[in-house]
Amino acid sequence: MTKAAKPPKAERITPARPQPSAVVVPSQQAPQSAAHPHENLDRASRAAVAMMTGGVSPHAFVEAWIDWAHHIARAPGRQLELVEHAQENLAKLVKQAISPSADVPPAFLPKPYDHRFGHPGWRKAPFNVWSQGFLAAQDWWDYATDHLRGLRPEDADRTRFMARQMLDMMSPSNFPALNPEIIERTLACKGANLTEGAVHFLHDYLNTIAQLHEPAPEGYQIGKDLACTPGDVVFRNDLFELIQYAPLTDKVQTEPILIVPAWIMKYYILDLSPRNSLVRYLVEQGHTVFVISWCNPTSDQADLSLEDYRQTGVMAALDAVNAIVPDKKIHAVGYCLGGTMLAIAAATMARDNDTRLASITLMAAQIDFMEAGELLLFLDESQVSFLEDMMWEKGYLDRPQMARAFSTIRSEDLIYSRAVRRYFLSQEDVPTDMGVWVKDTTRMPARMHSEYLRGLFLENRLTAGRFAVEGRVIAMKDISVPIFAVGTEADHIAPWRSVYKTQLFSDTELTFVLTSGGHNGGIINEPSAERGHFRCALRPAGARYIGPDAWFEQTSSQPGSWWPAWAEWLTARSSGFAAPPATGAAAKGLASLGAAPGTYVHQS
Numbered sequence: 001m002t003k004a005a006k007p008p009k010a011e012r013i014t015p016a017r018p019q020p021s022a023v024v025v026p027s028q029q030a031p032q033s034a035a036h037p038h039e040n041l042d043r044a045s046r047a048a049v050a051m052m053t054g055g056v057s058p059h060a061f062v063e064a065w066i067d068w069a070h071h072i073a074r075a076p077g078r079q080l081e082l083v084e085h086a087q088e089n090l091a092k093l094v095k096q097a098i099s100p101s102a103d104v105p106p107a108f109l110p111k112p113y114d115h116r117f118g119h120p121g122w123r124k125a126p127f128n129v130w131s132q133g134f135l136a137a138q139d140w141w142d143y144a145t146d147h148l149r150g151l152r153p154e155d156a157d158r159t160r161f162m163a164r165q166m167l168d169m170m171s172p173s174n175f176p177a178l179n180p181e182i183i184e185r186t187l188a189c190k191g192a193n194l195t196e197g198a199v200h201f202l203h204d205y206l207n208t209i210a211q212l213h214e215p216a217p218e219g220y221q222i223g224k225d226l227a228c229t230p231g232d233v234v235f236r237n238d239l240f241e242l243i244q245y246a247p248l249t250d251k252v253q254t255e256p257i258l259i260v261p262a263w264i265m266k267y268y269i270l271d272l273s274p275r276n277s278l279v280r281y282l283v284e285q286g287h288t289v290f291v292i293s294w295c296n297p298t299s300d301q302a303d304l305s306l307e308d309y310r311q312t313g314v315m316a317a318l319d320a321v322n323a324i325v326p327d328k329k330i331h332a333v334g335y336c337l338g339g340t341m342l343a344i345a346a347a348t349m350a351r352d353n354d355t356r357l358a359s360i361t362l363m364a365a366q367i368d369f370m371e372a373g374e375l376l377l378f379l380d381e382s383q384v385s386f387l388e389d390m391m392w393e394k395g396y397l398d399r400p401q402m403a404r405a406f407s408t409i410r411s412e413d414l415i416y417s418r419a420v421r422r423y424f425l426s427q428e429d430v431p432t433d434m435g436v437w438v439k440d441t442t443r444m445p446a447r448m449h450s451e452y453l454r455g456l457f458l459e460n461r462l463t464a465g466r467f468a469v470e471g472r473v474i475a476m477k478d479i480s481v482p483i484f485a486v487g488t489e490a491d492h493i494a495p496w497r498s499v500y501k502t503q504l505f506s507d508t509e510l511t512f513v514l515t516s517g518g519h520n521g522g523i524i525n526e527p528s529a530e531r532g533h534f535r536c537a538l539r540p541a542g543a544r545y546i547g548p549d550a551w552f553e554q555t556s557s558q559p560g561s562w563w564p565a566w567a568e569w570l571t572a573r574s575s576g577f578a579a580p581p582a583t584g585a586a587a588k589g590l591a592s593l594g595a596a597p598g599t600y601v602h603q604s
Helices: 039-053 058-073 076-098 127-144 153-169 180-189 192-210 278-284 306-324 337-351 373-378 381-394 399-409 411-424 433-439 446-458 496-503 548-554 563-572
Strands: 231-236 240-245 257-260 289-294 330-335 357-363 483-488 510-515 533-539 557-559
Touching: 039 381, 058 153, 058 381, 076 127, 127 153, 153 373, 153 411, 180 192, 180 411, 192 411, 231 306, 240 306, 257 306, 257 337, 278 289, 278 563, 289 306, 306 330, 306 337, 306 446, 330 337, 337 357, 357 563, 373 399, 381 446, 399 411, 483 496, 483 563, 496 510, 496 548, 510 563
Parallel strands: 257 289, 257 330, 330 357, 357 483, 483 510
Antiparallel strands: 231 240, 240 289, 510 533, 533 557
C-alpha cells in the first residue's frame, strides 16, 4: 500500500454553535393542527394498535397484498407460468417420494442461512417428503412474488416477505410430531425435554410481557469480561460519555482515533472479549483511542434530534479529544448509524473549513439509502407514521420493536430455529460475547428516529443534495480527507453494494474493503481467528467511478482479517510516534470521571 504524505499540523477551528435545530423535519411532538382538534385521539388509537402489532402498520402490508393480487389477476402469462412452475415442483416431489434410495440428492435446497433441516433424520422417509414439500412451496412463492410489470417493486418484496413469514410459521420443523430431531430427543429423554422446554417458554414469555432485562451470565459481565479494555471516562454530558483508553505501548501515533459507534446498540460491540476487541487491537498497534458511549435515552429525551447527536455528540467529542491531544488531527471512525452521523459531521466540517480530521473510516455505514436492504420492507409513509404515533405516546422506540424488526428479517434462524432448540429440544442458549451484546438493546428517541427514517431512508436526502445542517445544505463531495470504507458480504442491514456507493458520492482518495461475514461478524474479525477473507482496493482522488460488480471481479480476495490492512492504512496516514498523551486534561475541565466502561453502558 502506497504511503501517503505526512498530514500537516491541525488547524483548530471552532465554528459558532447555534442552539440545536431539526436537521430534517420538525419535531413529532409539534402541537396538533387547529383544523384537526381531535388528531391526538387518532394518534392514540393508532398507537394502541401499534402495541398489538409490534409496530407494524397493517395498512402497509394489506396494500402490498392488494397491489400484488390485482397485478397477478390481470397477467395471464404470469398465471400460466405459476401453474407450470407448480407442476414442475410437484413432479420433482413425486420423483423424490418414490425414489427407493435415500441417497438421492434433494430436489430443493434451503437457503444458505436456513439450518432447520440439517439433522440427518430429514433425509429419511417420510420426513424428507415433508421438508421437500415445504421447500417446494417456498420456491413457488418466491417465484409467485417475483417482480411483475406494473407492480411496485417494494410491494412485490413485501408480499414475498409476508409469504415467507407465513410459510416459516407452518414449517414442519416447528411441530414435534413432524420433526425427526424432536422425536429422537423426546424418546431419548422420555419426554423430559418437552417439560423443560415448557419451563423455558414460560420464563421467556413472562420476561417478554414484563420487558425484563436479564443480567449478563457469569463470565460475560460488562466491565469485567466484556468492555474491559483499560481506560477512563474523561468527558460526560447528557448524551454520551467519552472513554480514553490507556496506552499499551511505550510510544503512540501522534494522531488519536475517535470512534463513533451506533446508538441503536451499545458501543462495546467494538470492545467485546480481550481476544476480539477492535479497541484493544488498535491500542496494541500504538494508537490513542477514544470511544463514544451513548446514553440509553428515556422518555424525558424524546425531543433529541439528529442535530443533537451531531452537535452535542460527535462535535463535542471532537472538541474534548482536541483538548486532550491538542494541535493534532484526528482519525475519525464510524460504525453503522454512527458512521452515517460521522459522514454528516465530516461533510459539515468540510463545508465550514474545519480541518481537524486526518482521515475517516466508515464501517458497515451507508450514506445513500436507495438500496438499504431488507429494512426497507418496513418503511413507507404509512409505516413511518405508524411508528411515529407509537413513539409519540412513549417518547421513544422501545427495545422489543428494534429487536423484533431485525429478527424477522432472518426469522427461520433467529426465531424458529431458536424456539425449536429451546422449547422442544430443551437446549439452553449457549452464551457468547456477541450474543450478550445483541440482547443488550437500547431505545431510540422519538424525534431523532423520525428524522432518521424520513430524511435518510424515505427521502434519501443526504446524497440528493437536500440535507441541511444549520440551515445550509451539505455535500459528501466536499470531504477531502482519505476515506476507508468497509462493507460485509452477507450484511442484510447495510448491504455492501449500498455501502460501496460512498465511492459514487465522494471524490477524495478512498480505500474500499469488502470482507466476509455479516453486519457484526464481518466487522469483528480479529486476526488471531484466522478465518474469512476480504478484498481491498484503493481509488485515488478524482479517479473514475467503477461499479460494485466490476470492482468485485477485478479485486482479488485475500485470506484472513481486514484489520491489519486497516492498521497499515492508518499508520501510513499518521505522522509518526510520540510519548502517549496524559489521561484527560484536568486543567481544561476534562479530569477522569471514573474507569471504563463508565456508567452509561450499564443503563437499561
